[in-house]
Amino acid sequence: MSVPARRPRRHDPGRRDRLVDTALDVVADQGVAAATHRAIARAADVPLGSLTYHFASLTELLAAAFTRHVDTVAARFDERMRAAPDRAAALEALVEHLTGDLLGSSRDLVLAVELHVAAARDPTLRAVTQDWMSRSRRSLERHLDPVTAREVDALVEGLVLHSALSTDPMTPDQIRSALTRLAG
Template identity: 50%
Template sequence: MRARRTDPDRRDRIVDATVDLIAEVGVAGVSHRKIAARADVPLGSMTYHFTGMDELLHEAFTRFAEHVAASFEARLGAARDVEEAVEAVVDLVHELSDHGNHRDQVVSYELYTLAARDPRYRAITTGWMARSRRELERHLDPSLTRQLDALIEGLALHRALDEDPFDRSVTLDAVRKIVGVAGPPPGRAAR
C-alpha cells in the first residue's frame, strides 16, 4: 500500500493565490486554472476544496478583510491617547494609499464592487467597518467613528487615485477637524 501524499497547506495556498491574482487581473480575470497554477496545486484541488468560484472568492475576500482589519487594530491598538490615535489614523491613510501598496488597494476596490451588488460580500465589508469603528471607539466618541471611518476610506481612495496626491498635512488637518482636536501650538510642527 502506498503512503498517501498530504499537503495540509494546500487550501490556504489556493486562497492566498486567489487574492494575489485578484490584485493582478481582477475578479473577472481569475479562473480555476490560473489559481491552481499560481498555488502550484493540481486543478482537481480546486473543486475538492471549494464548491465553486463564488465560495473561493468569498473566502479570499474574507481573509483579505481580516488582514486589513488586523492591521488597523494593531495600529490603533498601539495608540495611548487621542493624539496618538489621530497620528495612527493619518499613518493608516497614507499606508493604505501609497502607490507601493497597489495590491491591497486593488483588492479593496474589487471587494467594494462585489459588495455593491451582492449582500454576501456586503457582509464582509460591514464586518470590516464595524471592527474599524470599534477600534476607533477605544479613543474617540462613538458618534464620530462613522464619520472618521468614512473619511479614512475617502482620503485613502483619493490619495491612491490622484496623480498628485496630497501630503500628510492635509490628512492630519482633516482628521483633526472630525475628531475635534486642535493642531500643535504655533511654531511646533506636527510629526
C-alpha cells in the first residue's frame, strides 16, 4: 500500500518563476488549449490552489509565460543583429537565427504558432505578439531600411508558419535565397 507520496515542500521561494517556466513547457508540448491549471500544476508538482494564489487567472499566467519567452527570443535575435558588422552579415545572421534557433528547435517554433493563435482572441496576449513584432522589426532596422525590414519580417513570419505546418520544410539554402531576393 503506497502512501500517495508525501509532499514536504513548505516554503518554496521562486515557485512563481518555476510556474511560469512550467507553463511554457506545457504549452510547448501540449498546446495552449491543453495548458489548464491542473495540467500545469501536475507538471510543476504543486497543488492546484497554488496557481490561483500566484496568478489571478490562467490568462495572466499564460501572458507571463509568453512574455518571458518573447523576451528570450527577441533578446537573442537582437544580439545577433547587433553583432553583425554589415548588411550582408545581418542577412546571414538572420538565416542562422531562422534555421538554427527557430526552425531547429521545434519547441520555439511551436511556441511561436501557439502564441499567434492565442493572441488572435486574447487582447492581453495580442499585446505580447505586437511587442515581439516591433522588437523584431527594430532589430532588423539596425541594418535594413524600415520598409524592407517590415517585408522581411513578414516573410520570416510566413517561413516560420510554413515550416511548422509543412511536411517538407525549406532548406537553409532556400531560406537564404528568399531573404536575399527580398533584401539583398
